[in-house]
Every structure is written in structure tokens, then in C-alpha cells.
Amino acid sequence: MAEAESLAVTRRWLPEALMTLAVWGSALLVAGIFLWLLGDLLWRGAGHLSWSFLFSSPLNAGRAGGIAPILVSTLLILGVAVAAAVPLGLATAVLLAEFLSSHSRFGRLVGLSLDVLAGVPSIVFGLFGNAFFSIFLGLGFSILSGGLTLACMVLPILVRTAEAALRAVPDDWRLAGAALGLSRTAALRHILLPAASSGLVAGLLLGVGRAMAETAALIFTSGYVDRMPSSLFDSGRALSVHIYDLSMNVAGGDGNAYASALVLIGLLILINGTSLWLAEHWLNRRILTP
């Protein structure tokens, strides 16, 4: 018995070890790349970071001063994008996952167009946003046109992830709901959406991440004016645009570019953390699994 066991162990030892090495190695590599990037940013940018950097206006084309108006513009653009994309995206996902069968022609058409949209380069979204929101709708270079352009851009991600999250909810609960005479709205509100909430939030975070990182689509729509915006119809410079401008067009702006990048990453981590916490404690507070 003992002999048989030891034989089995020796024979399986090598592939097991290789597999373990590959899995751990890949994970460490991924983590390593992120840490390296973060370390580099910290190394070069942390020195420029201070409270006054966050709360003052840029001076001398961004070489000096801070990023207060840029931070405000970024959050406003993001707010517009999320406010426009989330209801639209959620409604579309509900239609696709709950009301249309996966074979329906219309559903497949919508899905296909979303997949094509997801693959369109952001510069094309920028041109579209410029032509449609800025010129055709007359919104000009404004936070509103920038936000709406971003909304179009993240919509495919939102819809596809939300649809997948809803489809992952077991059919048992839909049947149970129907058998109790619950309306579809009630089932969605009480069971399906809360049960899918962690997937929905994950999709939202992917979308927010993509929106925060976006530069090309914003240059043509929200513009790059670095004054403090006084309304959504003002042009506003997003953080990503600011980083791009400092590192490409402004000699001697590198330090502040690194600091701004650090702020951008910090903001993303903050938003991720808050959303996950909200999902855990608020969205699905009534969903109880053992």
C-alpha cells in the first residue's frame, strides 16, 4: 500500500511542480508589472504630490501649480458618463437577458452591434462625439459632450457584463418567482438584480476604468481648457488629457505628469473600493447566502 502510494507520487511529481510554477509565476508576473508601474510613478511623482497640488490651479501650462480644476472636470465628465450609461446599459442588459430568448433575432442583432462597438478605437468615438454632440447637437467643447461620448464608449462593456451577470443568476429563482405570481419587475427588483449585483458592479468598474483612462475621445469633445468649469457646458480638461499634454507638449512638465498619474490611479482605487463596499453592504444587503 505504502509502496503504491510512493510510486504514484514520484510519477506525478514533475508535471505537478511545473504546473504550480507556471500558475504562481504568472500571477507574480502580473502583480509585479503593476507594482513596478506603481513604484515608478511613486518614485518620480510622489515628490510633487501635496495637498496644495490637489487644491490649486495649474500655472505655467501645468509645470507648476496643481490640478484642482482638472480633478473637478474629470469627476464631472465621469459623472455624466455614468449617469447616462448606467440606466441605458442596465435596461438593455435586462432586455437581452430577461425578456428576449438567446435565439431571438433582435437580441442577436443588439449583441452583435455591441460587440462591434466594443472594438471601435476610442479616437473614432472622439470623432463621432465631436460630430454628433459638439456640432450636431450644438453642445460644443463641453463636459457634457465629453461625458456623453464616454457613455457611448463604455456602454458595450456595461451591457455585456450586466447581461452575463443576470444570466448567471439561476433560473430556479425566476421559476420560483413566476410560480408565486410575482411580476417580472418584482422578481428583478427583489431577487435577480440584487443577486447579480456583484457582477453588475464589476462591469461598472471596468467601464469606469476605461472612461478614466480615456484621452483620445475627450480631446475632441470635452477639450483641454484647464480653467475651473462653471457648468456642464464649459470645456474641461480630464486628468488623462492633462497627463498626455504635460508629458507630450510641455517641456519640464514630467514631474507634474507623474504626480497627476498617481492621482488618477489613486482615484481609480478609491472608486473601486467604494463601489465594492457599496455592493457588499448596500446593493445586496438582503441577499443572504450561507
Added chain:
Amino acid sequence: MTQAFDRHTLFFPETDGEAYTLGPLQSGPLCCVPEPLIRVTNLSVSYGNHPALKDVTLDIYRGCITALIGPSGCGKTSFLSVLNRLTDMIPGCRVEGGIRIGGQDILAPRLDVSALRREVSMIFQKPNPFPLSIRRNIEMPLREHGMKKRADLDEKLERVLTDVGLWAEVKDRLDKPALALSGGQQQRLCIARALALEPSVLLMDEPCSALDPLSSGVVEDLIGRLKGRYTVVIVTHNLAQARRIANYAAFFWLRERVGTLVEFGQCRQIFEAPAHDLTAAYVNGARG
């Protein structure tokens, strides 16, 4: 077998809520008042181009337990889900024929399906409590159907959980997850959830087959106690169970790959003196 029956308990009392509270285990009469509640005529069900059930005509009697027996895939579950129009949820499903429940045509296109499903409730093979607390599993559907008062909800909760014999087991953890209960407890919770809406018919699709023998026994006893108060239609592969609890039995079989009803009659007759050779072979374990 005793023929004595108490009309008061067997007839459906008017729905004042109280009337649905289960009493002690009934020493059941062989059959109840032979009054059909559900009349099915020439029912056919097909999915896309594939017919699943053909030409079924059958009466289901008020307050009795009717067992549907037969091999897998012979249309028993289809038959069951047509009775509360859950088949509406399956794309491409076509239903022909007539079903009247209490005189009302339930296949009418403009029927209020939600009201029908409150009246004709369904229990599934796999227990499917919502991922909510035990309390909210019962309360949420009640609230959706308009019961808002805290006191009413609490009273209802205790009553239905007592009816399914779960109150003593869960009364101290009503706000704990329903999914943490054992399989048998989950199934009884599902039955309680259905009873809370005061249905008159309970459809059960192999309610015990996903449970261990002990829980299965508990659930079976519970179903037996529903006799007289509710009209129960139960699909089961467990012939001994059908024999123990049912008043009537319907035997389905696959003919040319389409489910058909072979024989319907009092449970005792189906098992002891079947009129059809196929039934005899099946109930004696020779086929199926």
C-alpha cells in the same frame, strides 16, 4: 378502507384565511367528494415542432391528491406546468385543448396569469428558496400581492411555518439565510411560501426526489396532511409514495415518442386492478 368523510373538512370552506390552517394528520378517506375542480379536455402540448403530450383528457378532483406516474419524458411535467401556465415562459411552447379550473378557462389569452398562479401554486423538484432570509422568503411575495401590515405578515409567517412543521425549527433564526437550511427544510419552506398565498391547488413536481430519505419522509407526511384542504397534483417516480398518499393516479406513457395518458382512476384501482396491460406492467415493475 373507510368511506366515511366529513363534508366540512373536505369541502373547500370559503377563503377567510383561517380555513386553510392545517389540522392534525387526517385519517384519510379513500376519496373525497367526487367533484372535479380541474377539467382537462384533449390537451396537447408541443415544443417547437416536437409534440410532448397528446390528447389528454382528465378530471382532477377537489381536495384530493392526484399522482401522475410514468417514465421520464412522457409529459408529466409539461402537463403540470400547463395547469398554472408556467409553459408561457418557454419560448415556442404551444398548448391546445381545454383546461377549466373551477369553471374558468385558464388557457384564455387575456387571463390574469399572476392571479392564476396564486391560485394554482407550484413546488419544484429542486427546492428553490430565494437567497433571502427565511422571513423574507415568505413575506416578499405577500407584500408584492398587497399584504403590508406588519402584524398580518407576522401572523401569516408563523401560521404557514407551523403548518409545514418548520416553526419550531426556525423560529429563532428567521432572519438567517434560507439557503443555509437543509434540503428538506428548504422544500418545506417552499411549500410554506406557496401556502402563504392561500392557493387552492398545489402542483408538485417530484417534490421529494432531491431529498434524503428522512427529509423525504417528512415532506411526504406534510403532503399527506394537505389532503382535503388543497387539491394536490403530484408527479412522482416513487410508486410506493404515490400509493401511500394519492387518492387518484394517472399513468402516462410514451407512444411514438409522444406522451399520452394511458389510464386514470382511483389510486387503489390503478395499483391493484389496472385496466391496461401497460399500467399493470409499470406498477408491477415489469416495465419502465
